Amino acid sequence: MLGPWKCLHREVLADYKVFRIWREQVQPPRATKPYDFYLLEAIDWVNVIPVTPEGQIVFVRQYRYGTKEVSLEIPGGAVDPEDPSPLEAARRELREETGYAPEHLRYLGAVAPNPAILTNRCHVFLAENVRLVGAQQLDGAEEIEVVLLEVGEIPERIMRGEITHALVLAALYLYMLGQQGLAQPSR
C-alpha cells in the first residue's frame, strides 16, 4: 500500500499570485517521524497543439524568464478564473498568442507538471484545422513570435535540443502517440 499519507498539519507560507507555497507536515506510513513537505499550489495549465489544414503545427517563440532563454513552444498558459473550462482556456491562449482559431478542439489528456511538489495538472488539447483569424492579443510583458513547423521536422528539432520545455515535450509525445493510432485515453 503506497498511500495516501496522513497530513498532520498544513499552512500557507506565502502567496505569490502565480502560485502559493504550502508546508504540510506528513506522516508517511512506514516512517518513524513526520516529514515537512513544501508544495506549490498553482491553478491548472493548458497546452495546445494547433494543426493547420496543411498539416503544419503553430509554434511560438518567446523569452522565458525562469531559464533566461528564448524557448520554442506550443501555445499555452494558465486556466484563468474567468475561463469556463480548460478547453476554453486553451482556445483563448491559442487566439491571444498566435491569432489562430480552431475548427475543433480535442482533449488529449492531462499530465502532472511535477507530482512531487506541484499540485496542479496541465491539460493538453489538439486544435484541429486552425486558421489565422486576426492579430495576436498580447499582454504588456509578452513578446511572442509565431513559427509554423512541419510535423515531420519536430522529432529532429527535439533531438537537436531546440525544443526543451518538458510540458511541451510531454504534450507532443501524447499527440505523436495518438497519431500512431493508439486508443485515445479516457480521462
Place this chain on the structure above:
Amino acid sequence: MLGPWKCLHREVLADYKVFRIWREQVQPPRATKPYDFYLLEAIDWVNVIPVTPEGQIVFVRQYRYGTKEVSLEIPGGAVDPEDPSPLEAARRELREETGYAPEHLRYLGAVAPNPAILTNRCHVFLAENVRLVGAQQLDGAEEIEVVLLEVGEIPERIMRGEITHALVLAALYLYMLGQQGLAQPSR
C-alpha cells in the same frame, strides 16, 4: 529580438530547502512598465531510463505528495551537492530507488521543467544493461515499488493515463526518438 530582458532588482523571498523563491523586477523591452516575476530556484534534477539486457525498463511506483496520488515513473531525483556530476546523481538515484546498476550510462539531453518559473534543468540518462545488484536504499520518507515494463507496452500505458509525470514523459519521448535512429543531440 526576443530577449534578454533587463532585471532591475532581485531578492530572495524565501528558502524552502528544495527550492528558493526569488522576486525579480524586470523591464521587458517593449513593455511600458516593469513587471514582477516570481521564480523558483531549484538545483538540477535527473531522470534515468534503465533498460535491462532483456529489453525491459525499470519503473518505480511511489506516492507523490504534490498530487496526492501514486505515480508510475522512471527513477530520478535531485543532483545533490555531494554528487560529482548529474551522471553520478543518475547512477546514485537508480541504485537507491531500485537496487539496479548499469553497465553504461549515456546522456540523452536536458529538458527545462518549466522555463517560465523554474530556473533549473532535468538531465536525462539512458542506463544500459542494468542488473539488480542489491536492495533498495530508501530514505525515511520514501516507499518505492519497482516495476519492470516491456518497452512495447509503454505507449499504451501512457495513452491510458497510467504514466502522467511530465518530466518522465519528456524523458521517454527523448528515448523513443533516439531508438528511432535519429541523430543524438549535441548539448
